[in-house]
Amino acid sequence: MATLTYRDALNQALREEMQRDPDVFLMGEEVGVYQGAYKVSRGLLEEFGPMRIVDTPIAELGFAGIGVGAAMAGLRPVIEFMTWNFAVLALDQIVNSAAKILYESGGQIPIPIVFRGPNGAALQLAAQHSQAWDAWVSHIPGLKVVAPATPADAKGLLKAAIRDNNPVIVLEGEMLYNVKGEVPEGEHIVPIGQADVKRPGRDVTFICHSKTVAVALKAAEQMAEHEGVSAEVLDLRSLRPLDEEAILGSVARTNRAVVIEEGWPHAGIGAQVVDVIQREAFDQLDAPVLRVTQADVPMPYNKQLERLAKPSPERVVAAARRVLYLD
Amino acid sequence: MATATAQTTHAPAQHELEHRMLRQMLLIRRFEEKAAEAYALGKIGGFCHLYIGQEAVAVGSLAALREDDYVISSYREHGQALARGLPANVVMAELFGKATGCSKGKGGSMHLFDAGRRFMGGHGIVGGHVPLAAGLGFAIRYRGGDQVCLCYFGEAAVNIGAFHETLNMASVYKLPVIFLCENNRYGMGTAFERVAAVTDVVEHACSYDMAAELVNGMDVLAVNEATRRAAERARKGGRPTLLEVRTYRFMGHSMSDPLHGVYRTKEEVEEQRKRDPISQLAGKLKEEGVLDEAGLNALDAEARAAAEDAVRFADQSPDPDPTELTTHVLAD
Structure with missing residues (x-):
């Protein structure tokens, strides 16, 4: 098994899933040219091009909604929030669109989407940038929520989230991105819902x-x-x-x-x-x-x-x- | 002359289209009248936003689309659903909350869906579905298709951030989306000019380098032609368009509101009723000698019968099984 950082484990999961399924794309602020605010998407723009690694304006509500709309049409978007603090601006799309469309359409339109990004406090970023939204997002029926602690779980849970036919929230951590650990190569899936x-x-x-x-x-x-x-x-x-x-x-x-x-x-x-x-x-x-x-x-x-x-x-x-x- | 030839060749097709659009507008009008009755009888619950007065908008615009295009709307969407071809029976059954409804009774008046017809829902948060339209447009572009996504919203949605974020991104990403603003002048009981610094919605397109057109929403042909132009722009160049379609609702905002009162006068409503889009098109067809009074009465009788049928169907349909409470929360 290779030893990887949590960041690179996420990167590997994204890369493998994008190679496996052409419907998977990544959208968010700084994910492309800048290579990711926390470098989770490093090298992906070069490999997959700008149609699949999509830089956005600072407009969380807008691009979260574009992701949900694309999922309505059957694509499998991965929406990166630079941090979950900013995702609060997109809560209408997460709660009112992503979590509800399957139910209110009587089961006609699944929303296979991943919303991911760092959650909770880092170091001395003060009140607006140091919040854990675990309870908020876990309150909502129609969503799944995962919060990996290790590089192996980060890879396995992100892969499971991308393959899931529901909206899945992936809570990462700024203080976790540099943590190292052994990560199984290739097909490593951690089933959602298992402690x-x-x-x-x-x-x-x-x-x-x-x-x-x-x-x-x-x-x-x-x-x-x-x-x-x-x-x-x-x-x-x-x-x-x-x-x-x-x-x-x-x-x-x-x-x-x-x-x-x-x-x-x-x-x-x-x-x-x-x-x-x-x-x-x-x-x-x-x-x-x-x-x-x-x-x-x-x-x-x-x-x-x-x-x-x-x-x-x-x-x-x-x-x-x-x-x-x-x- | 070339133009004259074109007109003679196309006249029958055009008359057929106009005839079809008249039939659809009549169906929506009679359907909504029946929905109002059913609401008064307590057969429809919750919120119910009627489309009476605005029929030309849905009918004219949807007649310009293909079957493989996407349509998405706000909560005032009975008219769009019917014009998109959802059977009146399943739409009325959904309003009644029945198992046979187009959303299996789980969505109701504000959440009509038909994935097969690419009718991607009525959505209940003002402006909340506008980004979804761009997402559908994004998927079209991602797959290299030549479909379009037509998105309906009211003028009140223009004051929401989601509208501006979406128009910007739709223009940046060159998405094949038609943003169709149904400007009926009032967001519930608030006149647009009281809460909007820019009252010509169409002007917002300048901020986003987007094509735009101001359209008379009481003229179904004008709506149809403007939507055709926008659809062509989207299919050929992958460019979005903002259409401001000026219309008027003859009813209250929802069933719990009066037709007029503190926010608009009875005279204003009566004045607007003279611009009824159905009478306008019927008058035109009569003038051109392709429809007579008997023909119009027959079309109307057909619409009334379909609406009555829909009520009967909805009445006789079963409620969803109690086990349906917990289905469709998550997909397999």
Whole structure:
């Protein structure tokens, strides 16, 4: 297996899918001549030409809608948002067009489209550029949502998303693009809707996705080293559909859980996960489920304040100690 | 003279087209009257936006298109659906929310779809479907086809950002799209001039280096000819066109609104009714001696019968099965 960055794994997925299917095209700001704001589309314009690697004006609503219209005609667009912060301008097309046309047409017109781009905070980009939209997009029936944490999952989930006949949201991360990992070559598909145990454990389950997988893994290491606690790290990978079976299976083994996410606490992804656990695994719980999220504030610019706002291994360890009654 | 020869050769074909367009306008008029009745009886729910007064726009423009062209519209789209050839029965059944409706009862009045006829929907958010039209145009260009996409929207959509973003990109990417603005003067109860700095919609085309034409929407032939020119521009040169078609709705914005009242006067509506596009075309055909009163009455009777039939069909059709609640959320 080759070792690739998350960025190059996405690039490989795009390239392979575009080679395989002439209906796949990429559209977004700076994807062509500039080679991608985060270089995910590096080299693709040269290989596929301007009809399939389409530079757009800064008009998220407009080009998202052009993507949906092209999907109505049977093409398979991949729409890149420079970041999900800007995709908020396109929400009408994602929510009112992409997610609803199949249903309101009585099943006549599927929308095979991918909306992808970096989500959540990077470093010191302040409030408007540091937002995790996981919960917003996962709320909508008619959409699928994936949030890969590793290069292998990034490749496998993007390929699955492109081949899916539905609108799929792919949440990437600016802080993930340089992460390296082993990536299977060629036909590597990660099915949408399957979580993955990134570290097996016995005493408590850390349920996480995207950037918080690394946070949870670090917390698990610290707990093993300092407290002799064996934490299981369950990477959701898909937020809609949610792999309820995997969540319940893990909680059945550990009887305790902490849910970690980049987004805000109110009506977040963790709230949905907790609902599944209390409903289906109430009798197996040895402690209330706790959540670690971004602080319930717009992201501050100041470095120290930003660190306080984000989920950290320390906050995960603190939550884990509480559910294990170690305090 | 060449022109004279052309006219004599084409006269029968032209009369046949005009006859067909008159028949379609009558069908829409009688269909909408029946829809209003059914709405009053509680058989149609939600919002219901009637097309009465605007028939010449849908009929004239769609008569200029081919079967493999795409059509997309706003929520005031019963007329376009019928003019595109969707059977009156399945359109009325959709208004009634029945399983036999063109969207299986899941879309209703604002979301009529027929993928087979490339009727890509009624869409409910003002201006929200305008980018979709460019996407359909993009797909045509991507595949190297010579189809066009015809997109209907009201003048109120022109104040939405999606309109401007789309016109810009359609021009930059050279997309074969006809942006047809049905200017009926009022966005719900707000007169266009009260909320638009530029009241000639057609002028917006200048900002996007796009061809444009101002069209009398009460004249079905004028609409037909302007759309033909736009379609040719799209097919041959892959260039979009903005058509501003001035029309008037004789009814309220939706079924819950009065015909007139605080935002327009009874006199204004009555004055506009004198420009009724159906009487205009019928009058022309009578003048030219190709239609008499009996012929017109026969066409009208046929339209009334079709509308009544559609109501009967919709009435007798079943509701969707409860299991349909959760189908079509996702495709396989």
